[in-house]
Amino acid sequence: MSLKIALTKGRVERKVIPLLERAGIDCEPLKNKKRKLIIQTNDGKLEFILAKGPDVTTYLNAGVVDVGIVGSDILEEQQNEQYELLDLEVGKCQFVLASTAVFDVNSPERKIIGTKYPIITKKYFESLGQDVEIVKIEGSVELAPLIGLADAIVDITETGTTLRENNLYVFDYLNKVSTRLVVNRMSLKQHSQEIFTLVDNLKKAVFEKNEVRGEKTR
Incomplete structure (x- = not known):
């Protein structure tokens, strides 16, 4: 019987294949x-079952796949309940708070924040002691402060190029993001040998990749 792996298609897929x-x-x-x-x-x-990122955890929770490979941004936003076994250390990016130059993060006025990640955004502003209105956006989040829909945005960025090209500035850095390997709890009991063999082999691959690049492994 094959080990079923839900793999986030697109960018994560391309980063994980090597x-x-x-x-x-x-x-x-x-x-x-x-x-x-x-x-x-x-x-x-x-x-391998190719899926959109948010669906990977749905498949895991439903027990129709054994393993999921997905970004930590999605795991955090969806408050993942399965076992996270390995950071694959690819697809690295970071959450940022960004807006136009006139934005004041310390302003006492109640802010409107555009984001694809309302739970993460809410937690961040709660840590600042601020109550904000959150507008959930599925498309180009960068548009929100430019057209007056929101005062600022919380989004993930890899290089910051899109922000710069749209005259947006980073006001704060939030959590870092990378691709993780997550396992269904029941599958871990039923297919422990196969899963741990996969994890061990991938752990070695991550180590070797970092050694080649001269990076410090975690």
Whole structure:
């Protein structure tokens, strides 16, 4: 029986494939998937289900997959209830509070904040002792302060290029984000050997990648 892995498609998928290959997994079926959303490795040991990030935790919680590979931003926002076993240390970015130059984070006035992450945003402003109105946005969050929908935004950024190109400034840095490997609690009991073998191989791959780049492993 194949170990079922929900893999966040797109950017995370592209970042994770080299790690999977370094861990000894044949990723040719993933690389040549065309429009397939369910891809099995040639040895039949792994089955990848390509999904949007927020759906990965849904599949995990429902028990239809054993393992999820997804960003820590989604895990934090959805208040993940499954076991997080490994930081894959790819897809790194950071939450920021950003706005136009005239924004004053210390202003006593009640602020309107645009974000895809209302729970994370609420926790952040609570830590500052501020009560804010949160507007949930699914698209280009950067637009919100530019068109007057919000005073500022909380979003994730990798390089800050989009913020700079839209004349937005970072006023504070929040949590760092990276890709994590998460396991369904029941699957960990039923397929512990297969899961821990996968985790051990990926842990070695992360270490080797960091050694090559001269990075300090966690």
